Amino acid sequence: MDSTEAGTELREGDGEPTSEQPGPPISNAQKKRDRAAAKLEKHKSKKAKSGKREEQWTGDIDRQNPAFERYYKAQGVFADENEWNEFMSSIKTDLPTTFRVTGSKVSAKDVNDIIQNVHVPNLTGLEYEGAKVDPPKAIPWYPGKLAWQFNVHKNVVRKVPQFKKMQSFLVYETEVGNICRQEAVSMLPPLVLDIEPHHKVLDMCAAPGSKTSQILEALHSSSSDASSSPPGLIIANDNDYKRAGLLVHQSSRLPSPALIVTNVDASYYPNIWLDAAGTVLNFDRILCDVPCSGDGTLRKNPIIWRQWGTASGNGLHNLQLRILQRAMKMLVPGGRIVYSTCSINPIENEAVVAAALKSANGEYHLVDISSRLPELVRKPGISEWKVSVDKEAQNLATSYSSYWESLSDSQKRDTKITESMFPPSDAASLHLERCWRIYPHLQNTGGFFVAVLEHTAPATTALQRKKPLKRSAAEAEVRGTPDPADGYPAPGHLAKKPRLESETKEVDVEMTDASEMEGDAPKVAPEEKKQPKGWVYKEDPYTYVDPDHPNVQRCLANLRIQITASNKESALPAHNLFVRNSDPTILRSVYLSNDIVKAVLTANEPSRLRIISAGLKIATKQEGSGRALAKLKQKEAAGDGAVVTSEDAEVFQKYRVLNDAVALILPYMKPEHIIHGDMGVLKVFVRRTYPLAKEFEEPYKGTFEACGEYLMTVPRDEVDRYS
Numbered sequence: 105m106d107s108t109e110a111g112t113e114l115r116e117g118d119g120e121p122t123s124e125q126p127g128p129p130i131s132n133a134q135k136k137r138d139r140a141a142a143k144l145e146k147h148k149s150k151k152a153k154s155g156k157r158e159e160q161w162t163g164d165i166d167r168q169n170p171a172f173e174r175y176y177k178a179q180g181v182f183a184d185e186n187e188w189n190e191f192m193s194s195i196k197t198d199l200p201t202t203f204r205v206t207g208s209k210v211s212a213k214d215v216n217d218i219i220q221n222v223h224v225p226n227l228t229g230l231e232y233e234g235a236k237v238d239p240p241k242a243i244p245w246y247p248g249k250l251a252w253q254f255n256v257h258k259n260v261v262r263k264v265p266q267f268k269k270m271q272s273f274l275v276y277e278t279e280v281g282n283i284c285r286q287e288a289v290s291m292l293p294p295l296v297l298d299i300e301p302h303h304k305v306l307d308m309c310a311a312p313g314s315k316t317s318q319i320l321e322a323l324h325s326s327s328s329d330a331s332s333s334p335p336g337l338i339i340a341n342d343n344d345y346k347r348a349g350l351l352v353h354q355s356s357r358l359p360s361p362a363l364i365v366t367n368v369d370a371s372y373y374p375n376i377w378l379d380a381a382g383t384v385l386n387f388d389r390i391l392c393d394v395p396c397s398g399d400g401t402l403r404k405n406p407i408i409w410r411q412w413g414t415a416s417g418n419g420l421h422n423l424q425l426r427i428l429q430r431a432m433k434m435l436v437p438g439g440r441i442v443y444s445t446c447s448i449n450p451i452e453n454e455a456v457v458a459a460a461l462k463s464a465n466g467e468y469h470l471v472d473i474s475s476r477l478p479e480l481v482r483k484p485g486i487s488e489w490k491v492s493v494d495k496e497a498q499n500l501a502t503s504y505s506s507y508w509e510s511l512s513d514s515q516k517r518d519t520k521i522t523e524s525m526f527p528p529s530d531a532a533s534l535h536l537e538r539c540w541r542i543y544p545h546l547q548n549t550g551g552f553f554v555a556v557l558e559h560t561a562p563a564t565t566a567l568q569r570k571k572p573l574k575r576s577a578a579e580a581e582v583r584g585t586p587d588p589a590d591g592y593p594a595p596g597h598l599a600k601k602p603r604l605e606s607e608t609k610e611v612d613v614e615m616t617d618a619s620e621m622e623g624d625a626p627k628v629a630p631e632e633k634k635q636p637k638g639w640v641y642k643e644d645p646y647t648y649v650d651p652d653h654p655n656v657q658r659c660l661a662n663l664r665i666q667i668t669a670s671n672k673e674s675a676l677p678a679h680n681l682f683v684r685n686s687d688p689t690i691l692r693s694v695y696l697s698n699d700i701v702k703a704v705l706t707a708n709e710p711s712r713l714r715i716i717s718a719g720l721k722i723a724t725k726q727e728g729s730g731r732a733l734a735k736l737k738q739k740e741a742a743g744d745g746a747v748v749t750s751e752d753a754e755v756f757q758k759y760r761v762l763n764d765a766v767a768l769i770l771p772y773m774k775p776e777h778i779i780h781g782d783m784g785v786l787k788v789f790v791r792r793t794y795p796l797a798k799e800f801e802e803p804y805k806g807t808f809e810a811c812g813e814y815l816m817t818v819p820r821d822e823v824d825r826y827s
């Protein structure tokens with residue numbers, strides 16, 4: 105309805121008598137009924153509107169955007185008209201489906217062999233409606249050929265039985281964590297991070313968590329036993345609370361005692377202490393997979409064709425730069441940062457990297473990764489680009505000085521274009537060609553950008569602090585006050601625009617992030633969502649238990665877990681067990697971390713880091729207590745003189761290991777407590793999650809009956825592994 109029609113529309117409250125329009129008196133009950141009816145109407149119309157929106161979103165989208173074409177053609181990144189046409193036709197097609205077999209699971213090879221030897225032959229030589237349909241192909245550059253791509257329309261998947269079968273296989277294996285659906289190009293950043301199990305890693309913008317999962321796999325990978333805890337750690341962070349929750353869910357597919365999830369703004373990521381003396385945790389690896397305009401995902405999210413405008417990339421540049429600059433302050437010398445976006449826009453890519461490098465006064469350089477993944481077709485980063493100074497890419501500026509000179513005083517005050525968006529005059533010395541640009545037409549993927557930065561500071565610089573950084577200095581660093589010892593500009597420094605002579609402090613409005621640009625916030629992803637209104641940090645505490653306490657000893661004995669053994673590897677590190685309540689003697693659920701996660705959890709106030717999850721829940725109290733306790737309670741109820749104390753409840757308490765933790769716990773169980781099943785046992789477990797002992801054949805039936813309540817079930821892949 106347009107504004108002229110709106111005048112004739114019956115608005116809420118119209119028709120109700122007012123003081124100027126006397127009418128019959130209305131009873132309170134009637135008023136109540138009217139209000140309820142109005143509420144219902146409002147709800148109905150809201151529902152109808154959202155239904156309409158959904159329809160628009162799913163409808164066929166015209167994959168055109170003149171501003172997009174003008175902008176990217178002007179950037180001159182393609183060799184010639186032919187390549188431009190190839191790029192444009194590729195970006196208008198649907199993206200193939202890609203997935204990877206998760207690396208560190210023992211079953212990875214088996215799952216990959218099933219794809220290779222069962223599904224691929226099954227899907228070879230098929231036709232649908234007279235056209236040839238290709239089987240899945242291994243992505244050539246992905247290590248171990250563990251990633252796959254197939255390009256068939258969903259109708260084919262629905263209607264061709266062989267594809268349907270493959271689809272069910274994928275759904276099931278994804279559910280159990282053996283397969284991860286992920287865009288091919290999005291698999292790149294963790295590969296060039298070169299993660300080793302001892303690394304301390306920070307994933308600054310991590311949700312929904314596909315790259316966090318890859319990092320976790322790499323952390324767990326090279327230990328001989330894939331299930332054991334690595335010495336390193338990963339902190340996965342996202343400033344959107346709901347998306348951070350998604351992160352917890354996604355990473356639970358590779359349960360790890362080395363994981364912490366936080367929920368803070370990455371551009372002001374707080375310093376993390378490792379002890380009471382204030383030693384700061386510096387990271388070996390940091391991933392900055394920053395929020396971006398997402399135009400590299402046009403094939404997957406065609407709705408972006410409608411929304412694309414230059415303001416999105418321009419608006420995000422400053423936040424992206426601040427996130428990268430914050431990362432540079434938290435890295436050990438020799439450490440690596442991978443900066444990536446799913447955008448092909450130089451303002452979000454090379455401009456951010458160049459500005460960050462220049463702000464680091466030579467302490468960072470771009471790593472030459474040209475010999476990595478030789479089968480990946482990519483283009484080098486660019487050193488020249490243009491900045492659109494309007495939303496429609498009608499006016500593109502090549503240098504900041506000429507742009508600035510063209511503005512009137514009032515325009516100078518209002519502009520949100522900053523110097524850091526332009527190519528610096530010494531761009532050649534920064535080796536931006538070492539960045540990777542991936543375009544859809546190169547190998548039928550989405551668009552992507554990757555840069556690897558290394559901290560080259562000599563050991564004597566302030567960044568490799570010999571003495572631990574004092575808390576006050578570290579806190580000032582996060583707030584953006586330059587640490588005099590560093591000589592580093594504060595985050596966001598380069599994004600400032602020159603001050604006008606006539607300007608007073610009050611009018612120097614600095615653009616801080618995209619959400620502040622009216623109407624410019626990216627519509628692709630909810631990148632800039634703040635915490636829900638009135639949200640307060642309300643997580644249960646993390647309390648480490650005393651391994652010698654009788655309740656802890658009883659719990660572990662009940663679980664048949666060894667905490668002392670002649671062979672150190674066979675003893676669970678009980679000093680790393682914690683509970684999520686303030687009393688360490690109450691063990692409802694028991695969690696396990698590794699040493700470094702413990703250091704972080706004990707030296708930091710969880711609310712300061714907004715830790716929303718840490719370590720791994722390994723065991724929980726069984727519903728109801730054991731038979732002995734039940735008998736005691738019966739006696740008490742019968743007035744038999746028995747009194748059940750809380751101590752009794754603890755003594756008779758039964759615990760069970762959680763499925764997610766079985767792989768981790770098995771090495772700490774005495775071999776005599778592990779029952780090796782056969783195919784018959786597996787069949788019973790496949791049929792029923794909680795079978796009774798009598799459902800098994802002998803000798804298992806007798807063995808299980810003898811185990812009584814101590815029986816612990818083992819997931820399918822673990823049965824394969826240990827039988």
Ligand SMILES: C[S@@+](CC[C@H](N)C(=O)[O-])C[C@H]1O[C@@H](n2cnc3c(N)ncnc32)[C@H](O)[C@@H]1O
Nearest residue numbers: 309310311312313314315343369370393395631
């Ligand atoms: C490109 S997505 C990350 C994708 C993720 N790395 C993955 O592989 O699944 C960017 C993420 O950044 C988050 N984000 C946006 N602004 C942020 C900020 N200031 N600090 C931390 N995270 C932020 C968004 O919520 C979003 O989840």
